[in-house]
Amino acid sequence: MLNLLNKTKCILIPNLRKTASRATHDVVKESSSEVAVSKTTTAPLILPQNWPQYEPMNRAVSRQVWIENIDDVPERKVGIIELHPDVFATQPRVDVIQENIEWQRKYRYVSFAHTKTRAEVRGGGRKPWPQKGMGRARHGSIRSPLFRGGGVAHGPRSPTTHFYMLPFYKRVMGLTATLSVKLAQDDLHVIDTVDVPTQDPQFIKELIKERNWGPSVLIVDRDDIFPENISYATDALSYVNLMPSYGLNTYSMLKHDTLVLTVNAVKHIEERLLYQLHRTDAIKKQGKFKLDQV
Incomplete structure (x- = not known):
């Protein structure tokens, strides 16, 4: 069914988030009986490629978000991406998130x-004085x-x-719980690319103000080498940071108010987390940590 939708380039929108009400009228027109697609719309339905291998445990809790543009300050919806429920719709375990935060704060701390x-x-x-005869101790x-x-x-x-190693699957659960909390709080946004048209930091400032992205932003892409424009534009802004998807962690996501992911970063994060959640040799990861095992 999903392959048929991709071939015909139809957009299926079974459930939208609260931000869908802000979409422009030339992208999607919704009626009371069905969702019709405008003939001028060219945005395809983007789905992660690894879904046939890792089917969701519960399809009823699927999540969808808009894909926003970043080449201009005004917000424009360029498509929709469906997120895997096992990564972005898990139970918000605040206790596991707190354990991950304490672990990240302490494992690099050295007391002098x-x-x-x-x-x-x-x-x-x-x-100081003789042993006996002085009447003193x-x-x-x-x-x-x-x-x-x-x-x-x-x-x-x-x-x-103060180094100690948190159990492996508590670290994995911390990532899925934090991503789910960010999405539930409407602090997670997906963009199509990180290519900005200029190196001027004022463009990023106006973009953040227009999108209401909060006082601090973390932009995550698949690669660790970012384009030149966005690197120069964010270099002078201390509240905007760039990070590759393989370095994403719980502490950085909670440190920043808004988490911005590219489509490639979403697919890479889902691919890695789903692999860890469904790996067959999980018993090897549950043993006691040894310093010489890496």
Whole structure:
């Protein structure tokens, strides 16, 4: 059925998101009985290519989003893409998202707090007073932890790493839960490409203001080499960042208010996450993490 729709270039819109009401009248005309396609519309229905291999667990929770343009400031709908429910319509596990955030914040953190022991403190080489006959407590050095200015017993020693590895499928679940939350909160947008017509940062500023993309934007593409125009345009904007799809993570998605994905990035993210969710050797990934396994 899907192949037939692609061959005939018909647009099937069973359920639209809230943003569909803002679509221009020359793209889709909706009636009460059926959805008719305008004869002048050339936007095809874009579906991920790996759906026959990984069928959704529940077709009733399918998600569809508009594909927006980025070559001009005014918003224009250029098509519709259907998102895989197992990636973009999962349960919003806030606890798993929090565990991923704590893991990403701690695994790269090294504490440099350092205290000296009684052997490292300067001075205190001789016995402060005789062992007996003075009526005082017996001591062997004024650098004992009992004395002011002495060493510290059981104090922090640098460098102290806080590295630990979160279970593999909690990391996968963190990505799917975060993507689903971003989509549910209308903070996820899909664009056709990252080619902008100019290197002027003002174009990106006006684009974000016109689209209401929020105070910070994360733009994700399939490749790690971005076009020259968008690289120069976003270089001077600290609140707009570029990232390849293989580096997408929970912390970066929540750090930015709006997540903008290209069509190629959506397909790549779905392909990788669906593979991990349906892999047959998952038991190997559930073992204890070892530092020498990579």
